[in-house]
Amino acid sequence: MTEQRPVVQTYTVTGMTCEHCVRAVTEELSALPGVDEVRIDLAGGTATVTSAAPLPVESVRAAVDEAGYELVGGVA
Numbered sequence: 192m193t194e195q196r197p198v199v200q201t202y203t204v205t206g207m208t209c210e211h212c213v214r215a216v217t218e219e220l221s222a223l224p225g226v227d228e229v230r231i232d233l234a235g236g237t238a239t240v241t242s243a244a245p246l247p248v249e250s251v252r253a254a255v256d257e258a259g260y261e262l263v264g265g266v267a
């Protein structure tokens with residue numbers, strides 16, 4: 192049996208400028224399977240995602256892209 196420990200990962204997201212952007216990115220990331228919590232740092236341009244298991248970075252990238260923003264690099 193594998194250990195169930197939440198994974199917390201921070202990503203760099205460009206293009207977010209206001210609370211609307213924050214909401215859009217939060218919604219898309221929250222919709223990913225296994226995501227428990229999404230915290231956006233608007234000033235810092237980062238998204239911190241808590242999930243039950245590690246998320247494929249391409250899934251995170253696709254979700255951010257869907258919201259209209261861009262994931263920079265991999266994991267911050």
Ligand SMILES: [Cu+2]
Pocket residue numbers: 207208209210211212213
């Ligand atoms: Cu905005």
